[in-house]
Amino acid sequence: MTAAVRAEWTKLRTLPSTGWLLVAAVGVTVAGSVVVAAVLHVNPGSPQDPTKLSLAGVQIGQALIAILAVLAVSEEYGTGMIRVTLTAIPRRLTLLVTKAANLAGLTLLVGFIAVAGSLIAGRFILPGTGIDPAHGYALVSLSHAPTLRAAAGSILYLVFIGLLSLGVATTIRDTAASVGAVLGLLYLPPIAAQLVNDPTWRRHLEQIAPTTAGLAIQATTNLRAQPIAPWTGLGVLVVWVAAALLIAGLLLRMRDA
Amino acid sequence: MSVTTSAPPRLTGKSASNSFQSVLWAEWIKFRTVRGWIIALVLAAAATFFLCYETAAGPHTGGCSGLPAGAICTSALPTVVPTGPGGGGVADTYEFVHHTLTRDGTVTAEITSLAGVTATNASNVQGSPSASHPGLASWAKAGLLLTPSTTQGSAYAAVMATGSHGVHFQYNYTHDTSGVAGTVTMPTSRWLRLVRSGDRITGYASTNGQRWTEVGSADLTGLPATVQVGLFATSPLTFHGDTGYPTLATAMFDHLNVDGSPASNSWLGQDIGTGRTSFYPTLATGSFHNSGTSVVVSGSGDIAPAVVQGLEGTHTASSSLLLGLIVGLLVVIVVAAMFVTTEYRRGLIRTTFTAIPARGRVLVAKGLVVGAIVFALSLVVMAVIVPLGQHLLRAHGNYVFSANTLTQVRIEIGASAVVAMAAITAIALSAMVRRAAVAITGSAAVFVLPFILAAAAGGGASAWLLRLTPAAGLSMLQALPHYSQVSYAYTLGNGYYPLTPLAGFAVVCGYTVIALAAATVLLNRRDA
Numbered sequence: 001m002t003a004a005v006r007a008e009w010t011k012l013r014t015l016p017s018t019g020w021l022l023v024a025a026v027g028v029t030v031a032g033s034v035v036v037a038a039v040l041h042v043n044p045g046s047p048q049d050p051t052k053l054s055l056a057g058v059q060i061g062q063a064l065i066a067i068l069a070v071l072a073v074s075e076e077y078g079t080g081m082i083r084v085t086l087t088a089i090p091r092r093l094t095l096l097v098t099k100a101a102n103l104a105g106l107t108l109l110v111g112f113i114a115v116a117g118s119l120i121a122g123r124f125i126l127p128g129t130g131i132d133p134a135h136g137y138a139l140v141s142l143s144h145a146p147t148l149r150a151a152a153g154s155i156l157y158l159v160f161i162g163l164l165s166l167g168v169a170t171t172i173r174d175t176a177a178s179v180g181a182v183l184g185l186l187y188l189p190p191i192a193a194q195l196v197n198d199p200t201w202r203r204h205l206e207q208i209a210p211t212t213a214g215l216a217i218q219a220t221t222n223l224r225a226q227p228i229a230p231w232t233g234l235g236v237l238v239v240w241v242a243a244a245l246l247i248a249g250l251l252l253r254m255r256d257a
Numbered sequence: 258m259s260v261t262t263s264a265p266p267r268l269t270g271k272s273a274s275n276s277f278q279s280v281l282w283a284e285w286i287k288f289r290t291v292r293g294w295i296i297a298l299v300l301a302a303a304a305t306f307f308l309c310y311e312t313a314a315g316p317h318t319g320g321c322s323g324l325p326a327g328a329i330c331t332s333a334l335p336t337v338v339p340t341g342p343g344g345g346g347v348a349d350t351y352e353f354v355h356h357t358l359t360r361d362g363t364v365t366a367e368i369t370s371l372a373g374v375t376a377t378n379a380s381n382v383q384g385s386p387s388a389s390h391p392g393l394a395s396w397a398k399a400g401l402l403l404t405p406s407t408t409q410g411s412a413y414a415a416v417m418a419t420g421s422h423g424v425h426f427q428y429n430y431t432h433d434t435s436g437v438a439g440t441v442t443m444p445t446s447r448w449l450r451l452v453r454s455g456d457r458i459t460g461y462a463s464t465n466g467q468r469w470t471e472v473g474s475a476d477l478t479g480l481p482a483t484v485q486v487g488l489f490a491t492s493p494l495t496f497h498g499d500t501g502y503p504t505l506a507t508a509m510f511d512h513l514n515v516d517g518s519p520a521s522n523s524w525l526g527q528d529i530g531t532g533r534t535s536f537y538p539t540l541a542t543g544s545f546h547n548s549g550t551s552v553v554v555s556g557s558g559d560i561a562p563a564v565v566q567g568l569e570g571t572h573t574a575s576s577s578l579l580l581g582l583i584v585g586l587l588v589v590i591v592v593a594a595m596f597v598t599t600e601y602r603r604g605l606i607r608t609t610f611t612a613i614p615a616r617g618r619v620l621v622a623k624g625l626v627v628g629a630i631v632f633a634l635s636l637v638v639m640a641v642i643v644p645l646g647q648h649l650l651r652a653h654g655n656y657v658f659s660a661n662t663l664t665q666v667r668i669e670i671g672a673s674a675v676v677a678m679a680a681i682t683a684i685a686l687s688a689m690v691r692r693a694a695v696a697i698t699g700s701a702a703v704f705v706l707p708f709i710l711a712a713a714a715g716g717g718a719s720a721w722l723l724r725l726t727p728a729a730g731l732s733m734l735q736a737l738p739h740y741s742q743v744s745y746a747y748t749l750g751n752g753y754y755p756l757t758p759l760a761g762f763a764v765v766c767g768y769t770v771i772a773l774a775a776a777t778v779l780l781n782r783r784d785a
Contacts, residue, residue, distance in 0.1 A: 017694070039718060063702075067694050074694075078602060176598060176693035177297075180591035183701050188584060191709055195312060195580045 004089050004098045011085075012102050017071050022110050025064035029114035030121055032057030037125040050131050051147045051220040054122020054140050055154050059215065061114055062161045065107055066182045069165035072103060074175040082257045092252045096170065100245065103162050111158035115151050146220035153217030153234055160237045161186070164210060167244025171251055186211050203227050210240045277622070280613050284622040287596075288630070294592050301588035302634045306642055308581035313646035314653070338536050338563050338571070338656050339410030341430040346658055348493070349409040349430075350530035350558025352543025353402065355487030356515065356523065361453050364401050364486050365514040367466060368418050369446045369551065373397050373492055373506040380494055380501040380538035389540060392504070395421040396561075396744050397492040399508030399554065401451040403458055405477075405484050409530045414475045415489065415560070416460030418447045420506070425742070426460035426473030430562050433742040436462045436472030448512075456480045466512065487524060488513070488545075488552060493559035494538060499746045503540035507555035509548070530558065536571075536656075537563075563658070564737065564745045573736035573752050574660040575668045577646045578639075582672060583708055585635065586679055587701060593627050593680040594696040597687035606785045617777040620688055624681035624773065631680045635673035643669050660736050671733025671758060678730065678765045679704045685772035689779050703727055703768075711749055719748065720755045727768050729754075732761025 012018060036056040040048075076082040089095045123140040131137045142148045168185065169178040189209030196202040206212040206227035216233030219226050228236065288294060341347035358364070373393030374386065400417030414428035416436075423438035424447055439445060448463040459474040490508045494501035526545040530537065543556035600606040613619050643665055647657045660668070682704070687696035707728035711719045722728050732754040739747055747753040754761060 017692075063698065067698055071694055174595075176591050176595040176697055179694050179697045180587055180701075183698070183705075184584070184587050187705070187709065188580075188587070191583055192308075192580055196315065198315060201315075 001094065001098070004094055005101060007085075007088065008095075008098045008102045011076075011081075012072055012099075012106065015071060015075065017075075018068060018106075021064050021068040021071075022106070025061050025068070025110050026114045026117065028064055029057040029061030030117040032060040033118035034121045034125060037122055037129065040126075040129045040131070047221065048131055048137065049219060049221045050122060050126050050137050050140050051119075051144075051150045052218045053126065053131070054119050055115065055150060055218045057118050058115070058154050058158065058218070059211070062158060062186060062211070063183065065110070065158050065162045066165040066186060067179060068107075069103055069162040070169040070175065070178045070182055072099060073166060073169040074173060074178050077173040077257075078175055086257050093249055096245065096249050096252055100163055100166055103166055104159050107159045107162040108155065111155035114158070115154045119147075119151060144220070149230065150218045150220055153230065156234060157214045157217060157237065160214065160234070160241050161210070163241045164237070164244050167241065167246075167248040170248035171244070207233075208236065210237050213237055277618060280615075280618050280622040281625060283609075283613070284619070284626045288626050291599075294595065297588055297592050298630065298634055301585045301592075302638050304588070305581040305585035305635070306638045308584055309578055309638075309642040309646055310649070312577035312580055313642075313649040337409075339530070340659075341410050341562070342412045343429060343431055344659065345431070346563035346656070347410055347430045348537045348559040348561050348563050349411075350535055350537040350539060351398075351402075351489050351491030351560055352526065352545060352554055352556030353407060353485070353487055353489045353529050354524050354526045354545045354552060354554055355402075355407070355485040356525070357483055358403070358453065358486040358515070359483050361455070362486070362516050363450060363452045364403075365448065365450045365466075365512065366401060366488060366510045367446050367448045367512040368399060368508055369511050370509045371397065371399050371418055371420065371440075371506060373420065373504055374540065375495055376503045376540050378502070380503050386505065386541050389505070392495070393420045393506060394492045394495045394504040394744070395419070396559070396742065397490075397504065397506035398425075398560065399490040399506060399510075399556075400424075400449050400488070401460075401486070402489040402560075403451055403453060403484055403486045405481050407485060407527060407529055409535075412477050412480070413560070414451070414458035414460070414477060416449045416451050416462065416472055417489075418449070418508070420492075422742075424449070424462040424472055426475075427560070427742065428458065428473075428475035428477065430560065431740070432475065433740075434473035436460075436470065437464065446511075451486065453480075453484070453486075486515075488554050489560075490543065490554040490556035491558045491560055492540070492556065493561065493744065496744060496746045499748060499750060501538065501746070503538045503557060505540040505555055505557040507553060510552045510554065511550060513552060524552075526554075528556075559743070561743045562738075562740050564740065564743050564747075564751075571656045571658070572647075572650045573658045574643055574647055574665050575672075575734040575736045576752055577650070578642070578668075578672060578734060579708075579731075581638075581642070582676065583705055585638075586676055586705055586708075589627075589631050589676055589680045590683045590700040590704065591697055593631075593683035594687040594693055594700060596623060596627055597684055598691060598693040598696055601691045601785075602693075610785050616780040620685065620773065620776055620780060624684045627684060628677040628681045632673045632677035635676045636669060639669035639672050658737060664736060667758060668734055668736065671730075671762060674762065675730035675733055675765055678769045679727070682727070682769045682772045685769070685776040688776040689772075723749060723755050723761070724764070727765050729756055729761040729764035732756045733758045735761075 033054055033056050119140055165182045168182050172178040190212055193202050193205045213228050213233040214237035216226050216228045217230045338346040339349050374389040375392035377388045397420035398417045402415035404411050404413035412429055416426045418424055424436035427433045448466040450461040452459045456476050456478055460472045461469040462472050463469045488510050490506050492504040492506035495504050528543050531542050537558050539557035545554040650657045683700040686699050690696050704727050707722050707726035711722040711728045735754045735758050
């Protein structure tokens with residue numbers, strides 16, 4: 001098992017795309033948060049959630065984490081490396097678990113840096129747009145329990161998005177199709193929810209879609225208006241991850257490589 | 258920059274095997290023989306159709322569960338949008354103090370003041386004068402109006418003072434000409450005059466009642482001998498962002514005069530179009546009273562082309578297409594990218610470039626093959642779903658703005674062409690980056706992301722995204738024209754785009770051409 005973990009770690013680490021994807025994930029997350037905070041127009045009628053605004057970049061950064069996870073599997077199929085891997089580690093579930101563990105460790109670290117960067121950016125930029133103590137908004141701070149929950153939850157969210165993408169890519173095996181499927185899974189339900197006219201259906205859609213449910217963890221104010229409670233929402237994402245990895249594990253066992 | 262040794266040899270003569278048709282044929286065979294791609298595109302077409310169908314079949318009138326407290330459930334009532342003489346939906350809600358005029362005649366009045374109030378609550382809450390603050394709508398209208406009938410949607414011609422756009426002459430809802438500028442206050446009152454001569458109605462304005470200038474004229478063909486003529490006042494919604502607030506305007510008229518003699522007292526005051534089923538939100542019912550020699554008329558509503566798409570239960574020919582298009586677009590981008598990146602992955606690209614050394618031709622052929630297939634599939638879906646979607650919406654009691662055949666065909670072709678352009682751009686990007694993950698993410702970021710951001714952002718950011726990014730292509734879906742004489746939230750959420758359909762399509766084509774050119778340069782410079 002240790003050898004398997006080390007082998008997978010070496011592969012993940014030396015994949016040419018991994019390095020710049022990780023840097024890009026952090027950069028895009030922080031940049032996204034900065035842009036959202038900077039272009040914000042505060043309407044006195046609609047109260048803002050400073051923590052959620054600071055973490056808005058996660059919605060873009062998740063795409064790069066997802067691609068990183070897809071490539072970790074699909075490139076092995078693309079190059080035929082998977083046959084060597086499975087010869088070396090014949091227990092296929094062990095292989096999936098070690099891949100997942102490596103990916104989770106890496107995304108945990110990247111998620112931590114990206115979320116920390118976003119929060120720091122939010123703390124310094126938001127007061128400039130009128131979200132400051134003078135207007136009744138506290139500065140973004142981890143000493144505020146809901147903010148701590150949102151920050152920790154966002155890191156976990158990124159880890160789960162990585163694992164979900166890993167499951168999808170193991171199921172589909174082709175890079176292009178997997179990237180398309182994962183991007184669709186992440187971004188289409190929120191658009192669909194915007195376009196659904198019936199509020200009840202919109203709420204249901206937001207409760208079951210991985211992104212809208214999972215990102216409920218970022219809300220710190222007006223929790224009643226959210227489609228789903230923060231931890232319940234992250235739980236929905238965990239169900240998605242479990243289902244994706246279960247299907248991936250079964251298919252990995254049943255199919256020829 | 259020196260020419261690298263790997264540069265492909267230039268074609269010197271016309272080679273039979275390298276004619277563009279044979280390149281095109283080769284690429285068509287390559288695409289056709291990968292069954293997964295064909296299946297993916299057919300599934301994408303089916304998914305687009307299904308999602309458009311569901312979006313159109315989804316909204317039923319009567320679903321008012323999610324409205325805020327105190328909101329009026331407009332969709333529970335059948336929404337009545339009158340149809341104007343031009344065939345389009347119109348707003349026709351105003352206070353009319355009128356008198357019968359037989360054959361030719363002249364009506365003159367001095368409008369000495371025009372004041373207004375704006376509701377504190379948005380248009381989906383029942384308005385009342387007590388919940389309002391002073392504020393005259395910029396398109397508040399008061400003046401003289403001539404119409405053959407007081408039913409909504411009748412032909413008319415009117416000369417009016419407006420809140421802040423000066424004197425205007427308008428007729429039959431969509432026609433508008435402006436006259437003397439400036440607002441109406443006591444020292445600068447406006448004199449208005451409406452003259453009927455046969456079918457021709459001419460509006461005049463004056464600042465002193467002595468020297469008259471013509472503001473505009475209209476030929477209302479088929480005007481009956483007996484018409485209603487009189488004073489009117491109305492005041493439309495004022496928009497703050499996407500939210501409309503009803504307003505009420507009160508105008509004071511003096512020196513009312515018909516055919517050179519002072520008007521008698523036999524004037525009839527009437528609210529036009531303020532019933533429960535009337536769609537146009539009003540602050541209060543209009544009224545009129547005599548005050549000394551003056552007549553005071555107050556009214557709420559508008560006499561203009563209807564632009565109520567943001568109100569519940571109203572749709573356009575293209576309002577149920579967006580989700581289906583985005584889903585289809587994503588699949589098309591994946592397939593188009595694979596058409597190039599798979600060749601690099603398998604090494605087939607070296608065989609291709611050996612057989613056809615003119616690399617730009619290969620790229621263009623790939624683009625044409627995928628673009629044509631995608632365009633054809635998409636056009637089939639659109640040609641069915643655009644009429645069917647409107648039929649479904651109407652069948653469920655929704656109001657759908659009528660669009661003429663030309664507009665519908667433009668929407669169908671335009672939507673398909675934008676998807677085809679996205680496919681060609683994805684091919685060019687794939688030839689540049691060669692890796693599927695990057696090509697797909699890049700194409701999705703360029704084509705799908707601005708669509709989503711523009712839909713979500715709203716306001717100025719949305720307008721700029723719809724001008725500068727490939728999302729400008731969405732303008733092809735525009736079903737309703739802009740009217741400068743109607744203040745409205747002309748936003749994506751309400752079905753309006755900042756660019757005209759063709760300008761928006763030109764932006765997308767520009768991106769495609771740039772991507773193809775850059776890809777050709779890179780293909781010729783790099784080793785395969």
